[in-house]
Amino acid sequence: MKAVLKNINLLHPEQKINEKGVDILLIDGVITKIGNLTKEDSASAEVFNFSGKYVVPGLFDMHVHLREPGREDEETVITGCNAAASGGFTGIACMPNTEPAIDSAEVMELIHKQSSAHLVNVHIVGAATLGRKGEVISPMAELKDAGAVGFSDDGVAIKTASILKRALEYSKMFDMPIIEHCEDESLAGGAMNESINSTRLGLPPIPSIAEDLIVIRDIMVSEYTGGKIHIAHISTKKSIELVREAKKKGLKVTSEVSPHHFTLTDDAVKTYDTNTKMNPPLRTQEDLDEVYCGLKDGTIDCIASDHAPHSLEEKEEEFEHAPNGIIGLETEVGLALTELVHKKIINLEKLIEKMSINPRKILNIPIPKFEPGQTANFTILDIDEIWTVDLTKSKSKSKNSPFDKRLLTGKAVAVLNKQMMYYQDKYFKL
Amino acid sequence: MPLTSRHLLGLQGVPKEDIQLILDTATTFREVLERPIKRVPTLQGKTIVNLFYENSTRTRISFELAEKRLSADSVNFAVSASSVSKGESFKDTMRNIEAMKVDMVVVRHSTAGAPLFLTKICDANVINAGDGIHEHPTQALLDMYSIREKLMKLEGLKVCIVGDISHSRVALSNIYGLKTMGAEVSVCGPLTMIPRFIEELGVKVIYDIDEAIQENDVLNVLRIQLERKAREYFPSIREYAKYFGITEERLEKNGKDILILHPGPINRGVELSSGVADGLNQIILRQVTNGVAVRMAVLYLLGTLN
Numbered sequence A: 001m002k003a004v005l006k007n008i009n010l011l012h013p014e015q016k017i018n019e020k021g022v023d024i025l026l027i028d029g030v031i032t033k034i035g036n037l038t039k040e041d042s043a044s045a046e047v048f049n050f051s052g053k054y055v056v057p058g059l060f061d062m063h064v065h066l067r068e069p070g071r072e073d074e075e076t077v078i079t080g081c082n083a084a085a086s087g088g089f090t091g092i093a094c095m096p097n098t099e100p101a102i103d104s105a106e107v108m109e110l111i112h113k114q115s116s117a118h119l120v121n122v123h124i125v126g127a128a129t130l131g132r133k134g135e136v137i138s139p140m141a142e143l144k145d146a147g148a149v150g151f152s153d154d155g156v157a158i159k160t161a162s163i164l165k166r167a168l169e170y171s172k173m174f175d176m177p178i179i180e181h182c183e184d185e186s187l188a189g190g191a192m193n194e195s196i197n198s199t200r201l202g203l204p205p206i207p208s209i210a211e212d213l214i215v216i217r218d219i220m221v222s223e224y225t226g227g228k229i230h231i232a233h234i235s236t237k238k239s240i241e242l243v244r245e246a247k248k249k250g251l252k253v254t255s256e257v258s259p260h261h262f263t264l265t266d267d268a269v270k271t272y273d274t275n276t277k278m279n280p281p282l283r284t285q286e287d288l289d290e291v292y293c294g295l296k297d298g299t300i301d302c303i304a305s306d307h308a309p310h311s312l313e314e315k316e317e318e319f320e321h322a323p324n325g326i327i328g329l330e331t332e333v334g335l336a337l338t339e340l341v342h343k344k345i346i347n348l349e350k351l352i353e354k355m356s357i358n359p360r361k362i363l364n365i366p367i368p369k370f371e372p373g374q375t376a377n378f379t380i381l382d383i384d385e386i387w388t389v390d391l392t393k394s395k396s397k398s399k400n401s402p403f404d405k406r407l408l409t410g411k412a413v414a415v416l417n418k419q420m421m422y423y424q425d426k427y428f429k430l
Numbered sequence B: 001m002p003l004t005s006r007h008l009l010g011l012q013g014v015p016k017e018d019i020q021l022i023l024d025t026a027t028t029f030r031e032v033l034e035r036p037i038k039r040v041p042t043l044q045g046k047t048i049v050n051l052f053y054e055n056s057t058r059t060r061i062s063f064e065l066a067e068k069r070l071s072a073d074s075v076n077f078a079v080s081a082s083s084v085s086k087g088e089s090f091k092d093t094m095r096n097i098e099a100m101k102v103d104m105v106v107v108r109h110s111t112a113g114a115p116l117f118l119t120k121i122c123d124a125n126v127i128n129a130g131d132g133i134h135e136h137p138t139q140a141l142l143d144m145y146s147i148r149e150k151l152m153k154l155e156g157l158k159v160c161i162v163g164d165i166s167h168s169r170v171a172l173s174n175i176y177g178l179k180t181m182g183a184e185v186s187v188c189g190p191l192t193m194i195p196r197f198i199e200e201l202g203v204k205v206i207y208d209i210d211e212a213i214q215e216n217d218v219l220n221v222l223r224i225q226l227e228r229k230a231r232e233y234f235p236s237i238r239e240y241a242k243y244f245g246i247t248e249e250r251l252e253k254n255g256k257d258i259l260i261l262h263p264g265p266i267n268r269g270v271e272l273s274s275g276v277a278d279g280l281n282q283i284i285l286r287q288v289t290n291g292v293a294v295r296m297a298v299l300y301l302l303g304t305l306n
Helices: A077-087 A105-115 A140-145 A161-172 A196-201 A209-225 A237-248 A259-263 A266-271 A285-297 A332-341 A348-362 B016-032 B057-069 B090-099 B114-121 B137-151 B169-180 B209-215 B237-244 B248-253 B284-303
Strands: A002-012 A017-027 A030-035 A046-049 A054-057 A059-064 A089-094 A121-127 A148-152 A178-180 A229-231 A253-257 A378-388 A407-417 A420-423 A426-429 B047-052 B073-078 B104-109 B125-131 B158-162 B184-188 B204-206 B218-221 B259-261
Touching (some): A002 A348, A054 A348, A059 A077, A059 A348, A077 A089, A077 A105, A105 A121, A105 A140, A121 A140, A140 A161, A161 A178, A161 A209, A196 A266, A209 A229, A209 A237, A209 A253, A237 A253, A237 A285, A253 A259, A253 A285, A253 A348, A259 A332, A332 A348, A332 A378, B016 B137, B016 B169, B047 B057, B057 B073, B057 B104, B057 B125, B090 B114, B104 B284, B114 B125, B125 B137, B125 B284, B137 B218, B137 B259, B137 B284, B158 B169, B158 B209, B169 B184, B204 B209, B209 B248, B259 B284
Parallel strands (some): A002 A046, A059 A089, A148 A178, A178 A229, B047 B073, B047 B104, B158 B184, B158 B218, B218 B259
Antiparallel strands (some): A002 A017, A420 A426
16 A cells, blocks of 8 residues: 655654655555655555644553453453554553563463554563562573563562672673662552651551662662663652762663653642552652653653553552552653643653653664655654543553543654554554 | 531541531530430431441440430441451442441541542441541540540640551541641650651651650640551560650659540550559540540531531
8 A cells, every 4th residue: 555644744863853844655554755755656645644743753662561461351462552552652562560470481472472463563571580579580581582672570679689680690691671660678568659648648658768779779780780770660859860870970770750750749649549559659749850850861761651550440449458550551642742842841852762762772672764665663743732531432451540531732643563554543554 | 507518537627617616516415425314316317337447346336325325327337247358349338338328427447548438439428437547537526625625725735646646547637636726736756656747737746755744735645556567666665665655753753734635545554654544634534425425516517417
């Protein structure tokens, strides 16, 4: 099929492309010509008028929980991929806290089998230790051969410094990152951030140092071993300062932030809405301000959803008993554009770096290129469209989000990948 | 003048006029309790469920008596005898109870926010009888009632809450209520048992029990939980008793006439010496009697709102 994307703004920070009002000719989903098209070029082509919209390299979310295998009632590989496509992503990395954990090539195989025909590329973060138990490091070489892009004990930090040291030494052989959920076990177990709000609400507190202590441990062990560490869902002021210092020293430390950690503070917990319960918990305005600084100065490399589907039954339990986490794939682009780009925290170019380029760099995944001969891997953004989040329309199997009915500015209107396109709620072959 | 809310979930944000109204109404019911026939027909025909997800014999009996004395029909729903142990969710249990057409629910729950959750899924008036480490408003109201009864006022009084503030629902409700009524509130206890940001509530923190005695008109002494988990927050019962326990010697040394409250049950020899627990300064049993009157007032005011 011949397709023309008409009158678009082309933006690719890595290739230093920033052009307005160009056309792209695709034949069978492969970029054939970029620029002004002749009548001949467009003849018999399906024309998509994306006037004023941005075409950017396909967005990538490096922190997604797909729940398959184990909790298919909450999300499957396919429903997760549908949510990703609808949210504007052409690639995701899924985390290993499934049941069983992704610590063998066999479990990886199962996920790959489910996702292979989907438009969205599913990359896998393998468990760093067997069963995510923090006792024995996982067969990383085998996982790598099966396609793993990083390793993590996800949901918990690697239990001890000695196992972390081994994991970093071993993964260093493959130049692959250890992705850490930073939380000191002895300080964990609360229901919300320790602040005046936790006192007011009578909820067991999680002190911010629970995160900071593991961040500094991880940075030090990374420095000692030379292994790569990636701090997942960074959320405290101190942790961001620690990563900034580490980066100044040239250490192999990177970090990501989740949209809820740049949008909400722990004031949101006041209604005891279990959709405001996550781990790390929502923090204070002071932390949010540091998140903005970190996004601006590059301390925070990526934005990642930490998409965590949970069943309604579980989220309807009492706040202290409800599970942590919210879905995020379909609100991520809207929140990022609304809260960061339109509020001038970072510009669109920086945002694309953090949502497309940097996560792939960290995980050693090739960055989609805008040049003839390449298969189109695009996200098409309307950065000005005003829309209201409606969870009933979510493609995810779970609906746990605090952002229902929220007004957002900007969204993804289409994604193209693997010679397919998702546009106006439909998948079709290009 | 009616109350401004149809539920009593806590004392945070409850206006002074409402607290005043509850305390004044309690005075009327207090008189009923002295009559030979301690029963009024005020809530006849109303059905009240005492939904206790956590053991609390005292609070439950106090509410039950209050309900009976107002002639309401009351039913106890205790966790051990319920379907909760069969794995039914809080929401389903509540919906079932509501389907039985109840007018009011008195709820005790081990987690914060459970009473608020109830108001969202059922139509009844909800009274919080203690939720997790959050609030226990009727306890604070009866504490305030008892202080007012003895000292004739609340405004301008200096009240110190002593003990494990971090794990106490009584402390938080007392802080909100007393501050609204114009008292000056401080807390005293080992720093491991005092919430890190408590001063933001306008509360002074004292570490020295002698200072607390000298500076205050009233001490509201909390029960130290002796269960294993709470025990991790202080070195030993001996050390606690020595450095934070209220003894006759301590009161004498500081030479002060001070009013002592305790929500019970008392650990004698720990937070209060036996001498103090039975002494002239305390009004502990008076609090228990007043508790019934205060709960009658709350039930009456909420039950006759609609």
